[in-house]
Amino acid sequence: MQNEIERLSHVNQLILDSVAEGIYGIDLNAKVILWNKAAESLTGYAITDFESDNLHNLIHHTNREGEHIPLQQCPVYHALNSGENLFIKDDIFWRKDGSYFPVEYTANPMIEQGKHVGMVITFRDMTEKKKTDEILLQWEKLSLVGQMAAGVAHEIRNPVTSLKGFFQLMRANKEYNDSYFDIMDSEFNRIESIIKELLMFSKPHESHYTNQKIASLIEEVIMLMEPQALIKNINIATDYDTSSEAMVYCIEHQLKQVFINLIKNALEAMENGGTIVIKVQHINDEFLIQVTDDGAGIPDDVIEKLGEPFYSTKENGTGLGLMVTNNIIKNNHQGAIHVESQLGKGTTFTVRLPNFENM
Numbered sequence: 050m051q052n053e054i055e056r057l058s059h060v061n062q063l064i065l066d067s068v069a070e071g072i073y074g075i076d077l078n079a080k081v082i083l084w085n086k087a088a089e090s091l092t093g094y095a096i097t098d099f100e101s102d103n104l105h106n107l108i109h110h111t112n113r114e115g116e117h118i119p120l121q122q123c124p125v126y127h128a129l130n131s132g133e134n135l136f137i138k139d140d141i142f143w144r145k146d147g148s149y150f151p152v153e154y155t156a157n158p159m160i161e162q163g164k165h166v167g168m169v170i171t172f173r174d175m176t177e178k179k180k181t182d183e184i185l186l187q188w189e190k191l192s193l194v195g196q197m198a199a200g201v202a203h204e205i206r207n208p209v210t211s212l213k214g215f216f217q218l219m220r221a222n223k224e225y226n227d228s229y230f231d232i233m234d235s236e237f238n239r240i241e242s243i244i245k246e247l248l249m250f251s252k253p254h255e256s257h258y259t260n261q262k263i264a265s266l267i268e269e270v271i272m273l274m275e276p277q278a279l280i281k282n283i284n285i286a287t288d289y290d291t292s293s294e295a296m297v298y299c300i301e302h303q304l305k306q307v308f309i310n311l312i313k314n315a316l317e318a319m320e321n322g323g324t325i326v327i328k329v330q331h332i333n334d335e336f337l338i339q340v341t342d343d344g345a346g347i348p349d350d351v352i353e354k355l356g357e358p359f360y361s362t363k364e365n366g367t368g369l370g371l372m373v374t375n376n377i378i379k380n381n382h383q384g385a386i387h388v389e390s391q392l393g394k395g396t397t398f399t400v401r402l403p404n405f406e407n408m
């Protein structure tokens with residue numbers, strides 16, 4: 050009997066040690082009773098390190114912003130007390146050497162003969178996943194900048210031609226008219242603001258969260274997309290059911306990237322001109338932003354594949370637009386996105402953004 054128990058516990062340990070995820074178990078007093086090999090190599094701690102101090106104080110004491118997390122505020126501690134399951138997508142654990150790494154983890158109650166006796170926590174190092182997401186985002190952004198440049202160049206040519214005309218007129222006549230200056234001034238301003246937006250969007254960004262006026266953010270995106278729309282005889286209209294001061298907590302350049310992607314898809318779906326409507330609603334501290342086109346619509350078999358990396362029905366599409374969009378909305382802004390489409394009639398993409406700073 051004793052031999053059999055030892056053999057089984059040895060087999061269990063072998064299994065636990067062979068997986069790539071860190072796995073640990075704690076009893077109801079939050080004492081570590083199980084700590085697998087991956088947990089040891091990911092954190093640098095051995096199970097004996099928890100004899101003198103509790104686990105939370107060693108691997109989970111401080112958040113990314115550098116704020117201390119007291120044990121009473123730790124979600125694992127709460128799950129341990131309530132016996133509920135827990136899934137945390139974006140957190141960090143600290144290593145013994147003082148560095149930290151991004152983790153995703155689940156905690157599940159350990160039940161023995163119907164009684165809750167502790168928790169098992171499984172965690173995964175997200176460093177590589179985060180790096181890939183960041184690279185894809187950057188790649189997609191640069192491809193957007195490249196495509197927008199053609200539209201921007203086209204758009205700037207007209208005001209430049211008119212400026213040149215006034216300049217030549219004044220040079221030939223050696224006199225000027227005040228009204229020339231007003232027109233020239235507004236042409237310069239238009240060129241300046243388009244170029245400014247393109248530069249702002251293309252420069253490398255820190256991914257940090259700030260409060261942004263949702264209406265201004267959308268207007269800035271339209272500034273960038275309008276040149277391409279004009280070429281295709283498409284009008285971009287807006288419908289704000291929100292104050293122009295309403296703020297959304299976001300990573301500015303990422304949220305812009307989302308709307309650029311959605312508008313670009315809408316433009317590409319409309320072969321014969323038409324209208325794209327961007328509707329913004331503010332309902333119970335949540336924004337609903339809809340991008341509606343009257344283009345070709347999306348067949349059901351394509352809808353099923355939306356958001357898969359590199360899935361595109363376009364000759365020159367990279368098929369990254371919606372994947373990156375999904376990532377930004379769901380993973381980085383705790384929002385949601387869904388699509389409704391009718392073949393031959395058009396498509397509406399709806400983005401839901403909670404103001405999660407206050408959550």
Ligand SMILES: Nc1ncnc2c1ncn2[C@@H]1O[C@H](COP(=O)(O)OP(=O)(O)OP(=O)(O)O)[C@@H](O)[C@H]1O
Nearest residue numbers: 314315318346361362363366367368369370371396
């Ligand atoms: N508004 C829309 N109307 C019709 N089809 C759409 C619309 N938005 C997306 N799609 C379909 O979804 C596919 C995937 O879109 P996604 O933006 O991910 O990639 P893409 O536009 O093909 O390429 P990329 O955006 O990387 O240049 C498109 O190829 C297209 O078939």
Ligand SMILES: [Mg+2]
Nearest residue numbers: 310314370371
């Ligand atoms: Mg696209």
